[in-house]
Amino acid sequence: MMGMIDVFHITKDYGCQRGIFDVSFYVEEGEVFGFLGPNGAGKTTMIRHLMGFVRADMGECFINGKNCWDEASLIQKKLGYLPGELTLLEYMTAWDFLKFAAQMRGQKSMRRAEGLAERFELDVSQKIRRMSKGTKQKVGLVCAFMHNPDVLILDEPTSGLDPLMQGRFVELLLEEKDMGKTIFLSSHMLDEIEKTADRIGILREGRLAAVEDAAKLRSSYQKTYLLTFEHPAAANAFQKGVYACTRIDALHLSARVQGSVSEFLQAAGQAGASAIDVKTESLEELFMHYYGGTGQ
Amino acid sequence: MISYPLLLQDIRAGWKLWIGFTAILTVYVVLITGMYDPDITETMEALLDSLPAEMLAAFGFTMEDTSLTGFLSSYLFGFLLLVLPMLYEVWTAERLVVSMVERGSMVYLVGTPNTRGRIIRTQGVFLAGSIAALFLYVGILGIAAAACLFPGKLDIPRFAGLCLGAFCLHLFLSGLSFLFSCACGEGKRALAYGGGLALLFYLFHMLGNMGGSLEFFQYITPFSLFDSQAIIRGEMYGYAGMGILAAAGFAAYAAGMILFRKRDLSI
Numbered sequence A: 001m002m003g004m005i006d007v008f009h010i011t012k013d014y015g016c017q018r019g020i021f022d023v024s025f026y027v028e029e030g031e032v033f034g035f036l037g038p039n040g041a042g043k044t045t046m047i048r049h050l051m052g053f054v055r056a057d058m059g060e061c062f063i064n065g066k067n068c069w070d071e072a073s074l075i076q077k078k079l080g081y082l083p084g085e086l087t088l089l090e091y092m093t094a095w096d097f098l099k100f101a102a103q104m105r106g107q108k109s110m111r112r113a114e115g116l117a118e119r120f121e122l123d124v125s126q127k128i129r130r131m132s133k134g135t136k137q138k139v140g141l142v143c144a145f146m147h148n149p150d151v152l153i154l155d156e157p158t159s160g161l162d163p164l165m166q167g168r169f170v171e172l173l174l175e176e177k178d179m180g181k182t183i184f185l186s187s188h189m190l191d192e193i194e195k196t197a198d199r200i201g202i203l204r205e206g207r208l209a210a211v212e213d214a215a216k217l218r219s220s221y222q223k224t225y226l227l228t229f230e231h232p233a234a235a236n237a238f239q240k241g242v243y244a245c246t247r248i249d250a251l252h253l254s255a256r257v258q259g260s261v262s263e264f265l266q267a268a269g270q271a272g273a274s275a276i277d278v279k280t281e282s283l284e285e286l287f288m289h290y291y292g293g294t295g296q
Numbered sequence B: 001m002i003s004y005p006l007l008l009q010d011i012r013a014g015w016k017l018w019i020g021f022t023a024i025l026t027v028y029v030v031l032i033t034g035m036y037d038p039d040i041t042e043t044m045e046a047l048l049d050s051l052p053a054e055m056l057a058a059f060g061f062t063m064e065d066t067s068l069t070g071f072l073s074s075y076l077f078g079f080l081l082l083v084l085p086m087l088y089e090v091w092t093a094e095r096l097v098v099s100m101v102e103r104g105s106m107v108y109l110v111g112t113p114n115t116r117g118r119i120i121r122t123q124g125v126f127l128a129g130s131i132a133a134l135f136l137y138v139g140i141l142g143i144a145a146a147a148c149l150f151p152g153k154l155d156i157p158r159f160a161g162l163c164l165g166a167f168c169l170h171l172f173l174s175g176l177s178f179l180f181s182c183a184c185g186e187g188k189r190a191l192a193y194g195g196g197l198a199l200l201f202y203l204f205h206m207l208g209n210m211g212g213s214l215e216f217f218q219y220i221t222p223f224s225l226f227d228s229q230a231i232i233r234g235e236m237y238g239y240a241g242m243g244i245l246a247a248a249g250f251a252a253y254a255a256g257m258i259l260f261r262k263r264d265l266s267i
Helices: A043-049 A072-076 A092-104 A111-119 A132-144 A162-179 A192-193 A214-220 A232-239 A262-270 A283-290 B004-035 B038-050 B055-057 B069-077 B080-103 B116-149 B158-181 B187-209 B213-220 B227-234 B234-262
Strands: A005-015 A018-027 A032-036 A056-064 A079-082 A152-153 A181-189 A199-204 A206-213 A221-231 A244-247 A253-257 A273-280
Touching: A005 A043, A018 A043, A018 A056, A018 A199, A032 A043, A032 A192, A032 A221, A043 A056, A043 A152, A043 A181, A043 A206, A043 A214, A043 B116, A056 A092, A072 A244, A072 B116, A079 A132, A079 A162, A092 A111, A092 B004, A111 A132, A132 A152, A132 A162, A152 B158, A162 A181, A192 A199, A192 A214, A199 A214, A206 A214, A221 A262, A221 B038, A232 A244, A232 A253, A253 A262, B004 B080, B004 B116, B069 B116, B069 B158, B080 B116, B080 B158, B080 B187, B116 B158, B116 B234, B158 B187, B158 B227, B158 B234, B227 B234
Parallel strands: A018 A206, A032 A181, A032 A199, A079 A152, A152 A181
Antiparallel strands: A005 A018, A005 A056, A199 A206, A221 A253, A221 A273, A244 A253
């Protein structure tokens, strides 16, 4: 055993290249582990193994030294889970649902649930059926955190949340991290997890392509900026500078920047750029750059 | 053994449906009991004679015994108390397990410190318990209706035996629905198998009742094990049938629970 979460050679073959194949990794106690992969790569399948919902064809996984399939109910005592596809009990109000979930855990106090609901500005008296996707997501988040678990497994946690709430979620996650919680985050967007993750595992077509330090991945993660200039001359001048640019038209340039952006922004400002737009790389583009062309 | 918060939740989510079925049964039980008239059984017989005997037999409307208990055994336990609870069972079994797996809300049951065994036992206890409550209610209602309308005419122990027998039959039928609900990944499929099989058994029962060359259908349907005439006459055969149904019912529930504990849940 190496860490809080240990995954050894998990294979689950659903046929037609679907499933996950020989996935191994570990997450240390107190670490935030980002699990990154495009839709359909097998992230949720991996999480179902950790939750003890499905049994692996081969391999085993453990949380806190307990077997995820055989001892699921023991693991669940200290685990908070947010499903990727949230299905709450629609006919209840948010509060009734949270109380039900608490009773299922044998949890008495609802103090933390109240605090979390306040934090996410969630009106708990509302019927879940009438809630928007984002509001349901808040209920799911409160439910995952309310019993103060040691391990959190969050499948696409910010989907449906507005930027303000995404910010609050990141705040909450960082607080939990400071408290020494072990957090497993899955996402199909690097942006969503780069702020919080220590290490990032990249899943591709059911196979774990890499596990990297988040900082290292971040530094190789390029962003493309679209610059608009008032005068073609200014655009010409900037294009001749230190940054590799592509001319779109007389007034627009596209620049690819690696690493620190502050210097770039300063240079662009000084050169007289009137507007800057960011075009974030897709995960596939990130792969291309990270693994050099072939994407393998 | 079971999760009480979940049982409470099952009751909160399911009482409306239960009350609905109970209300229909209430009307039916009172109406049928009221229809009994000890003095004009001859007129009744004349009326029944005018209808095709096979058709009446198919629906269980045969009267060998003209007492109130015999009358109820044919008209109450011959058709509606066989079919109506069946609908409740198929529906509820689907709602309790497979539909929660299919929709994904099962996450909030098994993704808690409760073992899968405990979750599925609770669902089974609710299904079987609500059917037991249904027949307990029908029994009390029937006795009360008879006491009001025809005091002293009902053989209460025999009538209670009929209710118990019908419950055993439904324990078995609900066990089948429960088994398919635990084993299937899709609600539609569980409904088709569990409901389809129950309906097929009932069809065999109807055909078997018609007698003649169709009599062999009696031997391939569990409905024959609930022999209301044998129960009224107090024959061992009637009680043995009940015992077999109850045992098979428990086995079906147990098999469903074992399958549920071992299966993959794509939730």
